[in-house]
Amino acid sequence: MSEVYDVIIVGAGPAGLGAALYTARDRLKTLILEKFMPGGQIVTTDRIENYPGIERIDGARLVAQMQKQVESFGAEFKTGCEVTKLEKLKDGNIAIYCDKDKLTARVVILAPGSIYRKLGVPGEEEFAGSGVSYCGTCDAPFFKGKNVVSVGGGNTAVEETLHLTKYAAKVTIIHRRDEFRASRVLIEELLAKANEPNSNLLVKYSTIATAIQGQGKVQSVKLKDVKTNKEEDYPCDGVFIFIGMVPNTGFLKGFVDLTDRGFIKCDCAYLRTKVRGVFVAGDCRVGAAMQLATAVGDGIVAAMMLKQYFRDPNWWNEPVSDLLQPGGW
């Protein structure tokens, strides 16, 4: 029989790495499964300025440091490994099916993260990869000297739009509301850029994209002013979509409870799912703030709480209580 891990963490993004740092430091036998290589969505970010204690860093470098730190305490990584199924065993352990392997753990922390949300408009699928992109840092150089439209109003949208202005001849950011949802500091930077003389950045509020159009390549996007309902064909060569993320939880259907939108249901304090011994951390859970620091924090919460489960498996069904002081263990 194959060995039983104390903890298997599904996903090596910030949540999974945060969890692994704590479990490995507790000398728990820890394995992290990742279908690509460690990092998750954060590796596509070229500027992180909101992770406390680090003034500015790119996602790939931060993740490399996190991985090195986690490995130094003995956690094992298995990359290129896509989890397809989980199963609660009669002895209380959990089986994880990954490619042809069946792995077993006393506790599982689910941290599969999230993937790009799509607009769901005509033309989006057709032009994906040939004019429609979800990663400004990856694809901006292919639009050097061209006109692009970026869609969204959160932190990622604003950061990626600013990145696009370094390459494109003209960038138009459209947002469905009449104010951005990004951090104030980013909004200020965006508006300052738009207000520069001869700026290549244009901001359009209260505007949505209803179709992406072209013959063989993107030639325009159909824009609609949501206040006046007026539509226009807006010429462009590319459309960058940054409208948030959806949880990457399809493989968990039937194992844990999911919301209608696919987020994993949990108690939101100790991060317990309905399955004993299965915790959740990061963007994939209900109530997630979808931030780097909160994902890391989630991983740490799960790593702290699993010790309580090891001490008393019946704790799983107990309500959230102020009697539990994990710091004192």
Add this chain to the structure above:
Amino acid sequence: MESLTKETFSQKVFNYEQNKEWKFEGELPCIIDFYADWCGPCKMVEPVLQELIEEYQGKLNIYRINTQYEQELAAAFGIQSIPSLLFVPLDDKPQMAVGALPKNSIKKAIDEVLKVSEN
């Protein structure tokens, strides 16, 4: 993983200056990874491809093309998003897959598009 230049691409994959119709120059099916150093998802795909090189040794080749330096090759294939993986079978037209694919999906494409089974 071998990086292709325009010259080695012409010798090993397709000489698009001499041929208008697709004509594969290789002896084994291949996968070509269009990437750039600035691209995070490309870095996530690379170790997966390295593993596949071992797993399919002698049955297929896996190459890379750095789109930053080989802009003509990138333009020839209309690359506007990376990573993009080109699956080139022996006797059929190549198929492009855009985005970072998990290992299972790449293996499925190796099986279905390249008609190659694992060692």
